[in-house]
Amino acid sequence: MDATIANPENLVYSRPKGFTGTPTHYCPGCTHGTAHRLVAEVLEEMNILDKTIGVAPVGCAVFAYNYINTDFVEAAHGRAPAMATGIKRVLPDRVVFSYQGDGDLASIGMAETVHSAARGENITIIFINNAIYGMTGGQMAPTTLPGMKTTSSPNGRDVETQGYPIRMAEMLATLDGAGYIVRRSLHDPKNIRLAKKAIRIAFETQVHGLGFSMVELLSTCSTGWGVTPVQSLAWLEEHMIPAFPLGDYKIAPSVAALKF
Amino acid sequence: MPAKGWIEVSHIYCKGCELCISACPPKVLKLDIDKLTSKGYHPAFIFKDGCTGCAICALVCPDAAITVYREISKAPTSMAGGGD
Amino acid sequence: MEREMWKGNEAIAEAAVRTGLEAYFGYPITPQNEVLEYLSHRMPELGRAFVQAESEPAAINMVYGAACTGARVMTSSSSPGISLMQEGLSYIAGTEVPMVLVNVMRGGPGLGNIAPSQGDYNQICKGGGHGDYHPIVLAPASIQEAVDLMPVAFDLAHKYLTICTILIDGSIGQMMEPVQLPEMQPVTRKEYDWAVSGAKGRKRHVLSSIYLDVPTEEKVNLRILGRWREAQANEIRFKEYFLEDAEHIVIGFGTAGRIGLSAVRAARALGLKVGLFRPISVNPFPYKRVEELCKDAKSFLVVEMNTGQMLKDVQAAVRNRIPVRFYGRLGGVMPFPDEFVHEIQEMIRNPGKPEDDPADLWYLRMMAR
Numbered sequence: 203m204d205a206t207i208a209n210p211e212n213l214v215y216s217r218p219k220g221f222t223g224t225p226t227h228y229c230p231g232c233t234h235g236t237a238h239r240l241v242a243e244v245l246e247e248m249n250i251l252d253k254t255i256g257v258a259p260v261g262c263a264v265f266a267y268n269y270i271n272t273d274f275v276e277a278a279h280g281r282a283p284a285m286a287t288g289i290k291r292v293l294p295d296r297v298v299f300s301y302q303g304d305g306d307l308a309s310i311g312m313a314e315t316v317h318s319a320a321r322g323e324n325i326t327i328i329f330i331n332n333a334i335y336g337m338t339g340g341q342m343a344p345t346t347l348p349g350m351k352t353t354s355s356p357n358g359r360d361v362e363t364q365g366y367p368i369r370m371a372e373m374l375a376t377l378d379g380a381g382y383i384v385r386r387s388l389h390d391p392k393n394i395r396l397a398k399k400a401i402r403i404a405f406e407t408q409v410h411g412l413g414f415s416m417v418e419l420l421s422t423c424s425t426g427w428g429v430t431p432v433q434s435l436a437w438l439e440e441h442m443i444p445a446f447p448l449g450d451y452k453i454a455p456s457v458a459a460l461k462f
Numbered sequence: 463m464p465a466k467g468w469i470e471v472s473h474i475y476c477k478g479c480e481l482c483i484s485a486c487p488p489k490v491l492k493l494d495i496d497k498l499t500s501k502g503y504h505p506a507f508i509f510k511d512g513c514t515g516c517a518i519c520a521l522v523c524p525d526a527a528i529t530v531y532r533e534i535s536k537a538p539t540s541m542a543g544g545g546d
Numbered sequence: 547m548e549r550e551m552w553k554g555n556e557a558i559a560e561a562a563v564r565t566g567l568e569a570y571f572g573y574p575i576t577p578q579n580e581v582l583e584y585l586s587h588r589m590p591e592l593g594r595a596f597v598q599a600e601s602e603p604a605a606i607n608m609v610y611g612a613a614c615t616g617a618r619v620m621t622s623s624s625s626p627g628i629s630l631m632q633e634g635l636s637y638i639a640g641t642e643v644p645m646v647l648v649n650v651m652r653g654g655p656g657l658g659n660i661a662p663s664q665g666d667y668n669q670i671c672k673g674g675g676h677g678d679y680h681p682i683v684l685a686p687a688s689i690q691e692a693v694d695l696m697p698v699a700f701d702l703a704h705k706y707l708t709i710c711t712i713l714i715d716g717s718i719g720q721m722m723e724p725v726q727l728p729e730m731q732p733v734t735r736k737e738y739d740w741a742v743s744g745a746k747g748r749k750r751h752v753l754s755s756i757y758l759d760v761p762t763e764e765k766v767n768l769r770i771l772g773r774w775r776e777a778q779a780n781e782i783r784f785k786e787y788f789l790e791d792a793e794h795i796v797i798g799f800g801t802a803g804r805i806g807l808s809a810v811r812a813a814r815a816l817g818l819k820v821g822l823f824r825p826i827s828v829n830p831f832p833y834k835r836v837e838e839l840c841k842d843a844k845s846f847l848v849v850e851m852n853t854g855q856m857l858k859d860v861q862a863a864v865r866n867r868i869p870v871r872f873y874g875r876l877g878g879v880m881p882f883p884d885e886f887v888h889e890i891q892e893m894i895r896n897p898g899k900p901e902d903d904p905a906d907l908w909y910l911r912m913m914a915r
Contacts, residue, residue, distance in 0.1 A: 203511055207468040212531040214467075215520040217475075226525060230503065231479030235524025242526075253744035257611070258754075267752045273742035275614045276754030278637050281607035284599065288611025288619070289742070291595035292569050296744045314607070317600035391485055391518045431479040 220246040224268045231431020233388040233421040234263055237330055240398045241301070242270050244405055254297040255289055257282040261303035262336040270301075280311025283318035286325040297408060299326040305335050308344040308368050315374070319414040322379025326404045327416040329370060333442060334426040344368045347445050352426070367445060371418045375451035381413025383452040387420040387443065389435040403457065412456045420446055467515025468531045471506050475527035478503035482519035482528065488512035491519065549724040554689045555580035555622075557725050558648055558712065561696035563588055566733045568617040569595035571608035573627060576660040577716035578650035581622040594733070602627040606634030613643040614753045616741035618700055618733070622648035624716070625658060625666055628674065635709055636675030640755030642740075642770065644703035646696075647674075647681070647711045650719045653878030661878025662715035664802060664851040670711055671829040671855075678767055680774045681709035682781060683829035687804040689723045691826075697728065702781060704736065706773045713828065715801050715851065717880065774830075783826035784835060788814060792821030794893060795839055796886065797860055798849040799825050806849050809886030820890055828856060836863035845869040845897045849886055852876065854905045861904075869897045872904035 220242025228234045245251045254272040258264060260279035267274030277285045282300035290298040307315050307329050318325060334352055335341040341354040345367045349358040371385040382404050386397035397419055404415035420442050422434035429437055469491075471482075476499060483491045483506055490512045493504040505527075506519075515532025552560070559581045562570075570589055572582040582598060589596035595612070599605035605621050612619040623631055628649055638645055651666045653659035671683050682702050686692035692712060703710035742751050757763035787807055789795065798806040803824035813820045823839060825832050839846075845868055848857045854872050864870055873889045875881045898907070 203468070203508055203513070204466060205468055207466055207515075207533045208470060208529075208531045212468075212515075212533050213529070214515050214532045215517045215528070215530040217472075217526040217529070221526055225475050225501075228524065230477035231481050232524055235526070236522065239524070239526050252746040255742045255744060264756065267754065271750065273745050273750050274752045274754075275611065275742055276641070276752075276756055277610075278607060278633055281603065281610075281634070284604040284607035285611035285614075287597060287599075288569070288571060288608035288613075289615055291597060291608070292612045292615050292617045292619070293743060313600050314604050317604065321597070391521050394521055431481055432484045435481070435484075 218242040218246050220251055220271050222269055222271050226269050227265060228262060229425045231422065231424050231434065232262070234330060236388045236394060237328060237419050237421065238266065238269050240394070240401050241328060244398065244401045245272065248402070248405060248409070250297050250405070250409070254299065255293070257286045257289070257298070257300040259300065259302040259306040261306050263301055263303060263330065264337065266301050280306050280309070281314055282306065282311065283314040283323070283325065283327065287318055287321070287323050290323060290325050294324070297405065299328060299405070301328045301330070303330045303336070304332065304343040304345040308370055315370070316377070319374045319377045319380045319416070322381070322413045324408050324411055325414065326408045328401065329416055329418040330421045331370070331418055331446065332421040332423040332426070333367070334423050336423050336426050340426040345446070347441060369446060371416070371451045374416060379414050380416070380452045381454040382407040382415040382457045384450045385418040385420065385446060385448050387438065387448055389420065389422065389438045393448070403460070406460055406462050407457050410460060412454055420448070465514050466533045467513035469508060469513060469519060470529045472527045473499040473505050475525040476503060476505040477501070477525060478505060479524065480506070481522045481524065482506050485518050485522045487516060487518060488514060547726050547729065549726045551722050552689060552725045552727070553580055553720065553722050554692065554714070555650070555719040556584045557689050557727065558692050558696060559584040559588065560727055561693040562620050562646070563592065564728050564730045565697040565700055566618050566731050567594065567620055568733050568735065569612045569619045570621065571597045571599050571605045571612070571619070572621050573599050573602045573605045573623065575624045575627040577652055577719050578622050578624050578648065580719070581648060602630035603634060606631040609645050610634055610638050610641070610643070613638060613645045614641070614742050616738040617735055620646040620648065622650065624650045624652045625654045628666060628669065632675040635681070636677050636679070637755050638709055639675065639679040639681070639770065640677060641753050642707045643753065644707055645709055646699045646703050647709055649711050649713050651713070651715045659878045660716060662717040662801060662851065662880055663876070663878050664715055664800060664855070665876070667713070667828065667852060667855040670713060674709065674711070679708070679770050680829055681711050682706065682777055682827070683711045683713050684783065684826060685713045685799040685828045686718070686826065687800050687824060689718060689721065689725050692718065693725055693727060702777070706777050708773065713800065717801050778830040781827055782830055782832045782835070784832045785824045785826060786821065787824070788821035789823065789839070791819055793819040793844045794847065794890065795821050795823050795843045796847045796849060796890065797823045797836070799828050799856055802849045802851050802881070805881055805883055806886055808883035809890065812883055812887050813890050818890060818894060825856070831859045833859070833863040836860055840864055840867045843868060845871060845893055847871045847873065847889055847893050848904065849881070850874045851880070854908070857904065866900040869900050869902060870904045871898065872908045874908065
């Protein structure tokens with residue numbers, strides 16, 4: 203082991219400038235941190251940190267503005283796409299993104315999500331799908347899997363009385379205003395790399411004015427699921443990917459043709 | 463010769479989640495049970511040779527706690543013409 | 547500028563445009579649809595932002611976003627829609643960013659009807675959302691007055707970093723009157739040291755209404771209160787008619803005040819010494835002036851299109867010094883001037899005692915009709 207390697211000309215990776223210095227409050231191993239990091243890296247690489255405005259949700263990421271180094275506003279629960287619309291319509295040359303969990307985006311905010319996509323708002327949504335409500339203590343989410351135990355489905359989600367999970371990427375892809383809708387995952391290095399690429403394309407979609415973009419990121423919640431962080435990665439692969447298949451659900455031809 | 467790598471794990475950010483330990487291909491990381499960060503976590507650290515600076519640990523780290531260095535080997539890669 | 551015939555809702559919309567409105571986000575609800583419809587072509591015509599949102603909660607949150615940039619932004623709605631906007635209004639107040647709200651009251655509660663009413667006075671004057679804050683509420687009684695108050699509304703909203711509401715009812719929104727509109731002012735966005743716009747060349751700005759640290763939240767509440775107290779001291783507006791020798795005073799806001807003026811004129815023609823006091827700022831309420839008027843008046847008649855909401859503010863100023871009588875019509879029913887004249891005559895004949903509950907007597911009379 204040779205610590206003398208640790209000098210500037212050998213640097214391969216360090217904390218992105220898109221991150222503030224504040225340690226996050228997320229649980230150990232929570233892939234919120236990974237998603238935040240990818241957004242911070244992409245904004246830095248695109249050199250748009252200082253023209254970006256983020257919209258934080260209500261959920262575990264309510265304090266996202268403490269970690270990602272851009273102007274930020276705090277939305278009411280579910281209303282982030284509406285706030286983002288308000289900002290983008292008065293500042294169309296800035297980059298506006300929202301970062302939302304499954305309750306914020308697919309429950310109370312469902313209408314705002316669908317309509318901002320339908321209107322083709324040139325905003326980017328980073329959607330963190332971990333099939334549970336984290337911040338409020340682990341209740342059922344619109345994306346909770348059938349049979350999955352949560353604090354409000356203690357015997358497992360009963361589809362007869364509690365319905366079925368919603369596949370947001372598939373649904374939003376039916377809208378003509380959507381330019382780039384994909385689902386990726388954060389459970390292993392290969393998929394994290396693919397997720398970062400997708401986040402980059404999403405922001406490029408916005409910068410080129412090619413419509414609404416959303417990257418749905420399958421994420422872990424080791425606290426809510428009751429497993430260790432390392433176990434949560436396997437849980438995601440085993441249970442969530444079959445229910446929420448990874449893939450590209452809408453790529454407008456103009457987005458597919460983008461070169462950057 | 464493979465690249466030689468080194469990482470530094472920040473005790474400000476590391477939460478001992480072990481994702482890096484699990485992801486590390488040469489398995490050179492473990493939690494330092496003898497240390498506690500100010501938040502009470504055991505931080506990750508390199509405990510043996512073999513780090514190649516692949517940066518997969520930094521890729522999976524949710525807290526951007528890891529700085530990665532890599533020194534590309536200066537030895538000739540071809541065995542022809544004698545070696546050292 | 548010459549006078550033209552304008553529909554209330556459209557004149558208000560155009561007045562906002564002429565005072566530099568940059569963005570409008572709204573949702574259809576009768577009786578204010580014309581605000582949205584008019585701006586749906588006027589704003590794009592001028593290259594300004596317009597969105598018909600998917601709902602009132604969406605609309606108010608679009609306003610919230612735009613307000614965070616410091617832009618001049620407005621929405622409009624009516625009773626049930628205002629209820630839906632209350633969460634957003636509270637967030638806007640808690641984040642301390644400016645906006646203008648046009649509130650066109652209709653019959654309620656619930657779905658009610660599309661007829662004019664004043665039943666939402668309490669809803670907006672006492673906050674219009676959860677939490678301890680006070681929107682500035684201006685109540686014009688004619689289309690011209692509403693047009694004249696539009697630039698005032700934006701200036702007050704931006705001066706006090708708060709919600710400024712233009713409070714009217716469906717009749718003012720729907721009627722047509724000759725109006726003189728102001729000159730077109732250019733759009734000028736003020737540079738605020740808190741606004742979000744991309745942190746180029748400066749430290750980043752974060753706008754939020756969450757303050758988990760409880761003592762800090764208290765400080766924020768005191769800061770908001772401080773600006774409200776300033777507004778209370780400086781933004782009282784009212785109009786007085788025939789008060790020089792009035793023995794009895796009719797008090798009403800908005801349309802009820804306007805009908806009151808017709809009634810006062812009719813009463814004067816009958817030789818009765820009556821006048822009208824018409825608050826224009828209903829929040830902050832002109833308590834001091836009402837209190838002053840107690841000294842020389844024998845009684846007040848409060849007229850409203852609700853069950854007695856502004857009545858409570860009048861009573862707070864009067865403090866049982868003189869008798870206060872109340873007359874209200876509900877559910878979208880518009881009173882006629884002769885009903886008020888009848889009340890005035892009854893009041894003069896039978897003034898009652900200061901400690902009488904005006905709502906009691908009025909209710910009994912209403913049930914006896």
